[in-house]
Amino acid sequence: MSNLITTQQPQNGDLITFSEADLDLIKRQFFPQGGNETDMAYCLSVARKMGLDPIKKEIFFIPRATQINGQWVEKIEPLAGRDSFLKMARASGKLDGFKTTYEFKSVPVRRNGKWEKIEDVVAKCSVYHKDYRYPIEVEVAYNEYVGLKKDGTPTKFWAEKPITMIEKVAESQALRKAFGYFALYTFEELGADEVNNFAEVSHTGGVALSEVEAIEEAQIIEEPISREDLIDALDDLGLGLEIKPNAQGVEFGKVVGNTYNKTDTLKALGFKYKPDTQVWFIQL
Incomplete structure (x- = not known):
């Protein structure tokens, strides 16, 4: 096994460690074939510092197209689910509850170079952090995050359980903003029903998965604090x-x-x- 991936005692900020047997199992069963040692070392570092165990499926390692120096390359990156964010928030001792609701609202969309309004389902999540006087609130619209297959139709859960899925997106983003989980995205945000069905997802609400870096910037601007x-x-x-x-x-x-x-x-x-x-x- 590479020197990059070794059994470690807890380092600064590490919340979990892996034995040599754990690392061997993760490499064989939970890391994509063809992934290099550098990507694996990075993914494991994120898992250690977030306190998430890939063996328990609290964090996943997924191949994804990333642009580096103007060229598209495939890298293995860590990915979590809404429940992983909840686990970390509860473990921090700073979560003071959260509330999620949804409603039908008129929302702006840009089509053919023009803005127009459509009726959409919008989920709102308020996360209460013990260090903040006010809750961190996020609203997200279904049309922006629905996972679509190559034929343009929603993936299974987005079609069958749209409210559940869009609420998970709102909760993921509110928890990220409240607790600073900037190293991770959740598979719900990227349009997948679950981590195993990325192959069938063509894009998320019109945005290619490879463009998620641009989404992150937009989200920071999208809900500014007064x-x-x-x-x-x-x-x-x-x-x-x-x-x-x-x-x-x-x-x-x-x-x-x-x-x-x-x-x-x-x-x-x-x-x-x-x-x-x-x-x-x-x-x-």
């Missing part, structure tokens, strides 16, 4: 917000105070870290 709520959330953490415009007049907020051991919370609030100046910032 300036007032942001200041309140930082105040709860004992931090302040210094606001200044750049040369173009765009306002940015800089975190003021001791941010030690608050990385996940700041990420969940939408802040980004600038290593050269060691500053947490956000565009307002």
Whole structure:
């Protein structure tokens, strides 16, 4: 077995370890054939730090097309399910409950270069984090995430249980934002009914699976936290917000105070870290 994949004692941030027998079983039974040792080492590192066990099917390793230096290559990447996010949130001791609802709403869609409104099912999830004064809320529409087969029809569960599936997407995204699970997507978000049926999924609501990196950026912008709520959330953490415009007049907020051991919370609030100046910032 490669030196990259060895039995380890817990490292900084590791929540789970694997024995040599576990690693051999994972490599033979739970890792795609043809995957290289570097991809496997990365996937296992994510599993260790998230506390998810591939043998218990709490995390999966899936081949996916990724663009690197302008070329499409296949890489093995970690993938979870909504229940995996719930497990991690409960294990943190910071989950104070969540609520999911759905309703029929008029939502905007862009077709043939024009915006129009359609009636759609929209799921809303509110996650209550003990460190936040207000819940983290996410709304998602069925048409954006429904898994479609190559013939354009919904996959089995998206056709038979559309409400269940879109609610799982909302819950996955709300839990990610509340707890900072940025290293993982869930298979529900990518249009699959379950991890085993990726082969039949052509795209998710019109978006190719290989374009999921662009989806992540859009999701961060999609549900911005208000300036007032942001200041309140930082105040709860004992931090302040210094606001200044750049040369173009765009306002940015800089975190003021001791941010030690608050990385996940700041990420969940939408802040980004600038290593050269060691500053947490956000565009307002």
